[in-house]
Amino acid sequence: MLDTIIVGGGVCGLHLAGKLQSTGQDYLLIEARDRLGGRVETVPGxxxxxxxxxxxxxxxxxxxxxxxxxxxxxxxxxxxxxxxxxxxxxxxxxxxxxxxxxxxxxxxxxxxxGGMGMLIDALAGRLPAGRIRLRVELTRLIDRGDHVQLECLQDGVPLTLDARHVVLALPPRLVASRIVFEPALSDPLLEILRATPTWMAxxxxxxxxxxxxxxxxxxxxxxxxxxxxxxxxxxxxxxxxxxxxxxxxxxxxxxxxxxxxxxxxxxxxxxxxxxxxxxxxxxxxxxxxxxxxxxEPFTCTELDLVVASAHPQDGIPELASAHWSGRLFLGGSETAAQSAGYLEGALDAAERIARELSARATDPLRSERADLRENRACLERFHRSVSLLRTNAIERYVTGIKRALSSQQSEDMTQIVLIEVAAHAYAAALECLQGLPLQLGEARVEHGRVSLTPALLAAFSGFTNDLLRDVQQHNASSCAISNFPAEQKLNQAYLQAIRRDLAAQWREFALALNEQLLERMEQVAIPD
The missing domain is CATH 3.90.660.10 (Polyamine Oxidase; Chain A, domain 2)
Structure with missing residues (x-):
């Protein structure tokens, strides 16, 4: 059985597939058209x-x-x-x-x-051919309890697929009008799907x-x-x-x-x-x-034709939430927290779902492994602590920039302060881990890595990318940094240097976390 099936080969679906591909997750992307791209279509030049x-x-x-x-x-x-x-x-x-x-x-x-179709070609080029199926139209979704069954038509021939998760990377109105759900979606959710206009449909x-x-x-x-x-x-x-x-x-x-x-x-x-x-x-x-x-039947619905065109709203909670106990996700640009309807919104939605799928892959509540089951409360406590560290990271960065400016430390200040912020987050996480009463009797060590390590590191999934994005947005709008053009808008070489430093920090942190677990396992193994 597949772990995730992505329905829709537009920008959202392709970007999500790329995220899953890069982390080694199991997935399949299906698209009803005979081409990829969704609302992106380019006549080659x-x-x-x-x-x-x-x-x-x-x-x-x-x-x-x-x-x-x-x-x-x-x-x-x-x-x-x-x-x-x-x-x-x-x-x-x-x-x-x-x-x-x-x-x-x-x-x-x-x-x-070369047109926006170049974006589609590049996104698809990162995916193995076997992970994409064209001319597969989804007609029905059935919640089977531990997985979702998809009833489709491939070139008009019935096809049944099964997956633990399904992502509908489609406009909400298309979801409401073309797919039958068993059990039916709630009336309030259906109303929201129908009320969300498909941009440019x-x-x-x-x-x-x-x-x-x-x-x-x-x-x-x-x-x-x-x-x-x-x-x-x-x-x-x-x-x-x-x-x-x-x-x-x-x-x-x-x-x-x-x-x-x-x-x-x-x-x-x-x-x-x-x-x-x-x-x-x-x-x-x-x-x-x-x-x-x-x-275009796979873009526009009857509602889009009879209701006056409008721009979709950002950040509708019901569209960003998982349904069917976390087995069903709504994607597509119209579900975005920011820039709904635009290409930016499609990427926003894809990255949100990628984070959720990654978290669920290491969620102790979904695992039957004994080492995770015994440490459920500790893992949840660690993830909550890291979530708070992530939330506070940009505030710590802003404070650090103000301190750097007041001390007239302007050269490479973005890089220096960012490294300090990340170092603080990792040190605080290791300190939190040290205080957790982990039960390591069922933990295993394979190739030097403790089996609990991935579940703990998952709390930081996307941390450096999110932090760097927030930093760039802050710098671009900061009056205090306006006198330092190289810091206000980071050029490619500067960004690459920062990413290298952040990647090195992450490796050191991951090794230190794993080393701490190994040391604690050795202490448990030493008889009194």
Whole structure:
């Protein structure tokens, strides 16, 4: 039986799978489509053709640190969204566009070289092929008590799978409308699932490709807004490559999904005409790609079509909670604590679930091992103590930075204070461990490691990554550090040096914890 099945091969599902793969956990990812990516879809580019993002295009490093970190970690290249030049406004259907006084639209947004599909390829590239199955549609989930049974259709043929945990990395409305649950989910939870809008589900996006960004020669940014009643595209933007060659214009539909369906035979012609009205006859000659997400059954539901579009709320507790006694998790960007609906939110949700699955893998309440069962209370006490240390770590860092500034210690102060904070947390944890009345009679030693060691170290899962993220966010917004650019925004070399030091600290702590257990086992073995 599998430990975890992830349903949904979008950014959340793929990122979670990568987390499980890196920690050696057992999993399978299934996706109903014949491709990965979910709402991320990119028409590949070439030297003469820019990659066309038909789903999300942008991320904002200043407010989306997970995306920025992942792009860097995967070795992907990004560039700033072109945003300079005149912004146009078309208020009348039979009129001419007018310049708007504003100077920017997509403030500090960045795009990926090769399109956002490069992110999907990189995430999938970290996973063995055998861990992914396409064209597998989940239709029913059955809680069997000690596991969950999944009834699926693979290319239309019934397929049954079993797993100890199931993660639905899908939009909540899709979960409510396409999956049958036995037993049924509670009415309050179903109401929350149905009330959570699927971001951009009813939207239609077009990309028109050109050899060069000819509009830039006229001083136009490529940004435009169309507000008259007959508008086909409501918002237009420059979708070109970094230097404008190859080039493209992108647009978001202003027409409701039902109207788009009614005009399906002339819809493409209407889009070409809209581009031409804004940027001249040459804009009607582009190679056009259109993705109507309202027509995608694995993205959009009936509710998304009949209820006015809205942005999902951050941090809805019921969406972030485990269900069916910890066997069922809700994922997808809309379940995020921060940036729900965005790519950042998908990563947030994936990392939350990865932490929970990791904790459950070493949870003494789920284990039948005698050494863990005998030490249940001690392990829980240790985890509570570490949780408090983790919570207080950023406050200790802020205090340390203030102390460094007051003593005029500015060089490498982020690195120095971070190491001090981590050292304090590890020393306090070892002190807490020393005071625990552990029962080591059933503990085992394999290859020098005590069997209790992983369960204790699990309390620090993700600690350094979380702390470094909080530190970067603090530094970026700190007025006190604003006079030290190298500390306010850490460059790649500085981050790598910090991560090396933190990794070395972690190894020393893990060895010290294990050594303390070994010494206590020896004391137990010595007869009185």
């Amino acid at each position: 070439s030297e003469r053709e820019v990659a066309a993002d038909l789903g999300p295009s942008w991320f904002w490093p200043g407010t989306q640190p997970r995306m920025a970190r992942l792009v860097e970690e995967l070795g992907l290249r990004s560039f700033p969204q072109h945003d300079t030049g005149t912004i146009l406004h078309l208020p009348k259907g039979d009129g001419s566009p007018e310049p708007l006084p504003q100077s920017s639209v997509h403030i500090e947004a960045r795009r990926l070289h 009813a939207q239609c996006k077009s990309i028109s490709r050109f050899p060069v960004a000819f509009w830039r020669a006229s001083g136009l940014s490529g940004n435009a807004f169309v507000t008259h009643a007959q508008a086909v595209l409501g918002e237009i933007f420059d979708a070109s490559g970094e230097h404008g060659t190859p080039a493209a214009l992108g647009g978001l539909s202003a027409l409701p999904a039902t109207v788009r369906t009614a005009f399906c035979k002339v819809h493409d012609l209407m889009i070409h005409s809209q581009y031409a009205q804004l940027f001249g006859p040459a804009a009607a000659q582009g190679e056009l790609f259109v993705r109507d997400w309202a027509a």
